[in-house]
Amino acid sequence: MFIGLLCALGAGLLWGLVFVAPLMLGDYPGLILSFGRYLGFGLIALVPAWFDRERILALTKADWIAALKLSLVGNILYYAALATAIQLADAPLPAMLIGTLPVIISIFSNWSPGHPSEAVAWRRLAPSLLIIFAGLMLVNASELAHLDGSRSTASYALGCLIALVALASWTWYPIMNARHMKRHPQLRSSTWSTAQGLATLPLALAGFIGYGIFDAVQGQDFDFPLGPRPLPFIGLMLTLGFCASWLGTMLWNKASQRLPTSLAGQLIVFETLSALLYAFAWRGAAPNAAVMASIALLCVGVLLGMRTFQQARNTAASEAVAG
Numbered sequence: 411m412f413i414g415l416l417c418a419l420g421a422g423l424l425w426g427l428v429f430v431a432p433l434m435l436g437d438y439p440g441l442i443l444s445f446g447r448y449l450g451f452g453l454i455a456l457v458p459a460w461f462d463r464e465r466i467l468a469l470t471k472a473d474w475i476a477a478l479k480l481s482l483v484g485n486i487l488y489y490a491a492l493a494t495a496i497q498l499a500d501a502p503l504p505a506m507l508i509g510t511l512p513v514i515i516s517i518f519s520n521w522s523p524g525h526p527s528e529a530v531a532w533r534r535l536a537p538s539l540l541i542i543f544a545g546l547m548l549v550n551a552s553e554l555a556h557l558d559g560s561r562s563t564a565s566y567a568l569g570c571l572i573a574l575v576a577l578a579s580w581t582w583y584p585i586m587n588a589r590h591m592k593r594h595p596q597l598r599s600s601t602w603s604t605a606q607g608l609a610t611l612p613l614a615l616a617g618f619i620g621y622g623i624f625d626a627v628q629g630q631d632f633d634f635p636l637g638p639r640p641l642p643f644i645g646l647m648l649t650l651g652f653c654a655s656w657l658g659t660m661l662w663n664k665a666s667q668r669l670p671t672s673l674a675g676q677l678i679v680f681e682t683l684s685a686l687l688y689a690f691a692w693r694g695a696a697p698n699a700a701v702m703a704s705i706a707l708l709c710v711g712v713l714l715g716m717r718t719f720q721q722a723r724n725t726a727a728s729e730a731v732a733g
Contacts, residue, residue, distance in 0.1 A: 411668065411669060411716065411719070411720060413664070413668055414664070414665045414667075414668030414669040414674070415665075415669075415677065415716065417661040417662070417664040417665040417668070418661070418662065418665040418669070418674060418677035418678075418680060419677070419680050420657075420658075420661040421658045421659075421661040421662040421665065421680070421681075422677070422678065422679070422680025422681040422682075422683065422684050423680065423684045424653045424654050424657055424658035424661070424684075425654055425658050425681040425684070425685075426680075426681055426682075426683070426684025426685040426686075426687065426688050427649070427650060427653060427654050427684075427688065428447075428489065428492070428493075428650060428654050428685075429492075429496070429505060429685035429688065429689065430685070430688045430689060430692050431443060431447075431493070431646055431650060432492075432493045432496040432497055433496070433692060434642070434646065434692075435637075435639070435642065435643060435646060436497065437637070437638055437639075438632075438637050438643065439494075439497075439621075439632060440490055440491075440492075440493030440494030440495075440496070440497055441490050441493075441494065441617070441621055442618075442621060442632070442637065443489070443490075443493045443647075444486060444489040444490035444493055444614075444617075445486070445490075445614045445615075445617040445618040445621060446614075446618070446643065446647040447489060447614075447647050447650040447651055447654070447655065448481075448485050448486060448489070448610045448611075448613070448614035448651070448655065449611070449614045449615060449618060449647065449651070450647040450648045450649075450650060450651020450652070450655070451485070451607045451610055451611075451614070451650075451651040451652075451655035451656055452607050452608060452610050452611025452612075452614055452615070452651075453611065453648075453651065454607065454648070454651050454652045454655075454656050455603075455604045455606075455607025455608050455610075455611065455656055456608070456611075458600065458604045458656070459604050459607075459608055462598075462600065462601055462604060465598060465601045466601065466604065466605065466608070469601075469605055473590075473594070473597075473605065474605070474609065476586075476590050477602075477605045477606050477608075477609040478609045478613075479586070480583060480586060480587055480590075480606055480609075481606050481609040481610040481613060482613055483579050483582055483583055484579060484580060484582070484583030484584075484587070485606070485610050485613075485614075485655070486610065486613050486614065486617060487575070487576075487579045488576050488579040488580050488583065489576075491572050491573065491575040491576035491579065492504060492508065492573065492576040494569075494572050495507075495569045495570070495572040495573035495576060496569070497569075498565050498566070498568055498569030498572065499565060499566045499568075499569025499570060499573070500569075503566060503569060503570055503573070504569060504570070504572075504573035504576070505682075505685060506546075507570060507573040507574060507576075507577055508573060508576060508577055508580070508682075509546045509549070509682045510543070510546060510577070511577065511580060511581065511675070511678050511681075511682075512542055512546070512675055512676045512677070512678045512679040512682070513539050513542055513543050513546070513675075513676075514577065514581050514675075515580075515581055515584055515585065515671075515672075515674075515675030515676075515678060516535070516539055516672045516673070516675035516676050516715075517539070518581060518585060518675075519584075519585050519588075519670075519671035519672045519674075519675055520532070520535055520672040530670070530672060530718060530719060534718050534721075535672065535715075535718060537714060537718075538676065538711045538712070538714040538715035538718055539676070539711070539715075540711075541707055541708075541710055541711035541714060542676060542679055542707070542708055542711035542712065542715070544707055544711075545679075545704045545705070545706075545707030545708035545710075545711060546679075546682065546704070546708070548700055548701075548703060548704035548707065549682070549686065549700070549701055549704035549705070549708075551700070584662070584666065584671070584674065584675060584678070585671055585675075587662075587663070587666060588666040588667075588671045588674065589671075591663060591666050591667050592666075592667065595667070599660050599661075599663030599664040599667065600660050600663075602659075602660075602663050603656055603657075603659040603660035603663055604656070606659060607655065607656055607659075610655075618635070621634070622634045622635055662674075665677065669719075670719055672719070673715055673716065673719045676711070676712055676715045677712060679708050679711070679712055682708070683705060683708060686701065686705075
C-alpha cells in the first residue's frame with residue numbers, strides 16, 4: 411500500500427502540469443493542445459515499445475480494444491474538454507469541478523467495485539470523503555477569487571458544462587483501467603502505459619489533421635499546424651507527452667495494481683494539490699491561509715482513507731486465516 415501511495419503521489423505531481431499548460435499557451439485552442447499532447451505521448455511511446463516489443467506483441471486483441479477505449483475517453487476526450495473549459499472559464503471554475511474527482515471516483519468505485527474485496531462499508535468510508543470534500547471546497551472557494559471577470563456569463567456556463575464532460579471522462583477512466591489491470595495481473599504497468607500511448611497515437615494524429623482541415627474550411631486565423639509559437643508549443647507538448655502521459659500513466663498503473671480503486675480515487679487529490687502548487691508558482695504568489703487549511707484537510711482525509719482501507723485489508727486477512 412505504501413508503494414501504491416508513492417506511485418499515486420508521483421502521478422499526481424506529473425498530472426498537475428496539465429492545468430498550467432493551457433494558461434501558458436492561452437493562444438492555442440484546447441483541441442490543439444489535446445491532440446498535440448497525445449501526439450507527443452504516442453511518439454514518445456514508440457521508444458519504450460521497441461525495447462519492450464516482446465510484451466507489446468504479446469498483448470491480445472482484447473487488450474488493444476481496451477487500450478483504445480481508455481485512450482479515447484481518458485486521454486483525448488478528457489484533456490480536450492479540460493483545456494477548452496479552462497480557456498472558456500479560466501482555471502478556477504473547471505479546477506473546482508475536476509477537483510471533486512477524488513470523491514466522485516471513490517463513491518462510484520465503492521458503489522460498484524471490480525471485486526467484492528475492494529468494497530468498504532460506507533460508514534467507514536464517509537469520514538475521509540467528507541474531509542477531502544471539505545478541503546476541496548475550501549481551496550476552490552479561495553481559487554474563485556482569482557476569476558478576472560473578463561469573460562461573459564455564457565462563456566463561464568459553457569466552460570463549466572464542458573468541464574463536466576471532462577469530469578465524467580476521468581471518472582470512467584481510472585475505474586475501468588484498474589479493473590482491466592487487476593483482471594490481467596501479468597500486465598506490467600510500463601507495458602500498459604506504452605500500449606495506451608500507441609493506441610492514442612492514431613487517434614491524436616487523425617484529430618490533429620481533422621482540426622487542420624476544419625481550420626482551413628472555416629477560414630479561422632489559427633496558424634496551423636504549430637501555431638504562433640512553434641518552439642514553446644513543441645517543447646511543452648513533448649514534456650506533457652512524456653511526464654504527464656507516459657510516466658504519469660505508468661505510475662498510476664502501478665498504484666492501480668496495488669490499491670483498492672476507491673482508495674486510489676481519493677489519491678487523485680495529489681493532482682489537485684500539485685496543480686495548486688504550479689498555479690501559485692505561475693502567478694508568483696504564495697498560498698493564503700484558506701489554501702493552507704484546505705491542504706491540511708486534504709492530507710488528513712487521505713491519511714484517514716488509507717487507514718480505513720488498511721484496517722479493512724487486515725480484517726479480511728484475519729478472517730481468511732481464521733477460516
